[in-house]
Amino acid sequence: MSRYAEPMARLIEELKKLPGVGTKSAQRFAFHLLRAPDDEAEAMAAALLHMKESLRLCSVCNNITDVDPCVYCSSETRNRRLVCVVEEPTTIASVERTRGYNGVYHVLHGTLSPLHGVGPDQLRTKSLFVRIEAAEVDEVILATSPTLEGEATADWLATNLRLHTVKITRIATGVPAGSDIDYADEVTLSKAIEGRHSI
Numbered sequence: 001m002s003r004y005a006e007p008m009a010r011l012i013e014e015l016k017k018l019p020g021v022g023t024k025s026a027q028r029f030a031f032h033l034l035r036a037p038d039d040e041a042e043a044m045a046a047a048l049l050h051m052k053e054s055l056r057l058c059s060v061c062n063n064i065t066d067v068d069p070c071v072y073c074s075s076e077t078r079n080r081r082l083v084c085v086v087e088e089p090t091t092i093a094s095v096e097r098t099r100g101y102n103g104v105y106h107v108l109h110g111t112l113s114p115l116h117g118v119g120p121d122q123l124r125t126k127s128l129f130v131r132i133e134a135a136e137v138d139e140v141i142l143a144t145s146p147t148l149e150g151e152a153t154a155d156w157l158a159t160n161l162r163l164h165t166v167k168i169t170r171i172a173t174g175v176p177a178g179s180d181i182d183y184a185d186e187v188t189l190s191k192a193i194e195g196r197h198s199i
């Protein structure tokens, strides 16, 4: 039997589902919310529901967005013939912080991971090939992380993209090998994109 009243135990169980949140943190968050004014807890619950209701994936690039196509795909000033392929939508924010990239994106929502049963069909690769087959793309920058799985994903994409007439580049090794691209600072990431090479 739980040490807490049922509503508290239920909230703690839900909070524990968040990445990086263990029992201790979940308890701390739950007690903070219990002590917080009602309107604060209500605002948080409302924000959560609003986010779930209003966000969807961009039908072009799979970025998470509240307008479809997303702000990058519908921008008049962006170069739509240059596509940066990233693992997660969070990487877009990292690339945008560099202020040096003016192309558009394609979000895979993961990396190839045979051990975890993630093959090309589990990633959003098909829509990338649709974009390229429509001859709307000159260059694809493979900006997956320089981790084992990120490299395997870049290799798989490069092999399959070579069947099309499109320039394929890989970000330079400025991002430390084995690290997640999202943790690279702006200067490192900016240099990695600038120093990209054909593969």
Ligand SMILES: [Zn+2]
Binding pocket: 058, 059, 060, 061, 062, 063, 069, 070, 071, 072, 073, 074
């Ligand atoms: Zn988009």
